Amino acid sequence: MRVLQLIDSLPLAGAEVLVKDIAPRLRRRGIECEVAVLRLLQSPLEAMLQQAGVPLHSSGVTNLYSPRQVLPLAKLIRHYDFVHVHLFPALLWAVLAVKRLERPIPLVTTEHGTSNYRRRWWLRSFDAWLYRHYLSIACNSEATAKGLARWCPGAKSKIRVVQNGIPLDDFENAQPAEVGVPSNLTRVVVVGRFDPPKDHATVLRAVASVPQVHLLLVGDGPLRPDIENLGRSLGIVERVTFLGRRQDVARILKASDIYVHSATFDGFGIAACEAMAAGLPVIASDVPGLADVVNGVGIVFPAGDHAALARKIQELVVSPERRREMSKAGRKRAQAFSIDRTVDGYLAMYESVLCAEHQTTGAAR
Numbered sequence: 574m575r576v577l578q579l580i581d582s583l584p585l586a587g588a589e590v591l592v593k594d595i596a597p598r599l600r601r602r603g604i605e606c607e608v609a610v611l612r613l614l615q616s617p618l619e620a621m622l623q624q625a626g627v628p629l630h631s632s633g634v635t636n637l638y639s640p641r642q643v644l645p646l647a648k649l650i651r652h653y654d655f656v657h658v659h660l661f662p663a664l665l666w667a668v669l670a671v672k673r674l675e676r677p678i679p680l681v682t683t684e685h686g687t688s689n690y691r692r693r694w695w696l697r698s699f700d701a702w703l704y705r706h707y708l709s710i711a712c713n714s715e716a717t718a719k720g721l722a723r724w725c726p727g728a729k730s731k732i733r734v735v736q737n738g739i740p741l742d743d744f745e746n747a748q749p750a751e752v753g754v755p756s757n758l759t760r761v762v763v764v765g766r767f768d769p770p771k772d773h774a775t776v777l778r779a780v781a782s783v784p785q786v787h788l789l790l791v792g793d794g795p796l797r798p799d800i801e802n803l804g805r806s807l808g809i810v811e812r813v814t815f816l817g818r819r820q821d822v823a824r825i826l827k828a829s830d831i832y833v834h835s836a837t838f839d840g841f842g843i844a845a846c847e848a849m850a851a852g853l854p855v856i857a858s859d860v861p862g863l864a865d866v867v868n869g870v871g872i873v874f875p876a877g878d879h880a881a882l883a884r885k886i887q888e889l890v891v892s893p894e895r896r897r898e899m900s901k902a903g904r905k906r907a908q909a910f911s912i913d914r915t916v917d918g919y920l921a922m923y924e925s926v927l928c929a930e931h932q933t934t935g936a937a938r
Contacts (some may be wrong), residue, residue: 575605576923577630577650579667580659581637582610583618585792585818586766587843588659588685591737591915593618597625598916604923609649611637611663617820638662646670655679655926657919658707661691668706679930681922683711683735686840687720687862697724704728708926711735711919716861717840733922737841738915741907744850747823752814758787759890762829762853764822764844765836767794772835772858774803778879779833781807783886788813791825826851830896831889837876839863845871846910849903854896856885866910870902 578596583589592608599606608622609630622629632645642662647670650656656678658667664682671678682704691700704710710731712718722729754760761780765771773790777800780788790800790813797815804813819825826832832848834857842863845855855871857863864873872889874881889896 574603574923574927575653576607577653577656578606578608578659579646579650579656579663580608580610581661581663582612582614583608583616583622584614584766585616585618587737587841588683589618590843591683591685592659593621594738594740594912595916595919596622596627598912599919600625600627602916602920604920607653609646611642611666617818640666640669642666643669643673647673650674650678651676653678655681655708655923655930657923658682660685661689664703668703671706679926680707681709681711681926682707683713684717684721684732684840685713686838687714687717687860688838692724700725701727704731707731708929709733709922711922713737713841714862714865716865720840720861733918735915735918735922736910737843737846738910738912739843739847739850739907740912741850741910744823744826744847744907745852745904747821747827747851749828750821750824752789752816752825752828754787754789754814758812759785759831760789760829761786761831761833761886762789762791762825762848763833763835764791764826764847765834766792767796767800769796770837770839772837772877773800775835775858775877775879775882776833777803777807777809777813779882779886780812781809782880782883783890784812785890786812786831786886789816789825789829790814791816791819791822793818822847823851826853829853831856831886833882833886834858834863834867835876835882836860836863842866846907850907850910852900852904854889854899855903856882856889866906870906871899 607628613631832853834845840862857867858876859873
């Protein structure tokens with residue numbers, strides 16, 4: 574079976590990390606899995622894939638939204654049994670590329686969130702047309718599946734849940750990094766790209782009200798300058814460390830005391846799962862998908878409510894015993910999110926699609 578994982582690009586972000594994790598494991602299961610991006614970034618994830626022996630391709634067109642993506646993709650994907658597409662606009666260009674081929678290549682996709690920027694009433698018919706071309710749609714959580722079914726009822730029969738997973742050993746057995754935080758402060762860590770859905774501003778405003786903590790921010794993105802300015806205006810620059818993009822996230826988690834995942838929407842919350850596997854108590858915004866991962870073992874707060882978040886952080890700062898209890902419960906919960914289970918789910922999806930294609934082809938003959 575030859576499978577191509579197609580994604581926009583490979584920055585350090587959730588869907589991209591998932592592709593990096595599943596591709597080599599699929600190859601170890603006997604699948605000829607390769608990865609293609611619309612745009613190369615010379616990123617750490619690209620290097621990791623190549624080090625793992627996963628062939629990496631590019632369309633050669635640097636503009637993600639250019640229709641010029643279609644022709645090179647068509648030339649590439651014709652060599653595979655089917656294509657597994659992640660994110661937009663790769664979703665669109667894959668459909669148009671297949672239309673150029675004499676032999677139709679089956680397409681499957683993963684829906685990575687409970688919402689996205691296309692969910693506007695004037696784009697509903699466009700999405701209905703788009704998803705019509707995908708034979709199976711994996712959703713990373715029940716909340717993501719329900720959201721997609723509401724938005725695009727015609728796709729409901731194609732939806733299946735394949736929960737995200739992580740390489741548990743990497744986070745359970747990591748050694749703490751040196752983060753340079755005074756020992757008298759509780760270390761609160763956030764991992765995520767600086768963009769609007771990640772809502773870093775709520776975390777900074779909460780930390781401003783809890784003087785006993787030092788905030789570690791892992792990641793980068795277009796809103797980083799705004800968040801740095803907010804830290805200065807709140808007078809907490811001495812208690813905030815911007816660590817930027819890091820390849821040793823597991824070690825930073827191990828060096829921290831509390832993990833906060835503030836998001837306006839998040840279909841799964843893979844970073845929260847990583848934090849639980851590393852043994853951190855997790856505080857997360859109460860949004861569909863993310864809350865399902867955390868509820869029962871972590872603490873949730875109303876999204877965007879910095880005062881509520883400050884109270885939750887304060888509760889954990891003053892109660893090491895509760896942090897230990899949450900750490901134990903989170904470690905246990907994280908076992909349900911092994912990357913190997915995710916790979917099992919995708920293999921079952923691939924086999925189902927190919928079986929259905931063979932039956933259709935046989936009936937046509």
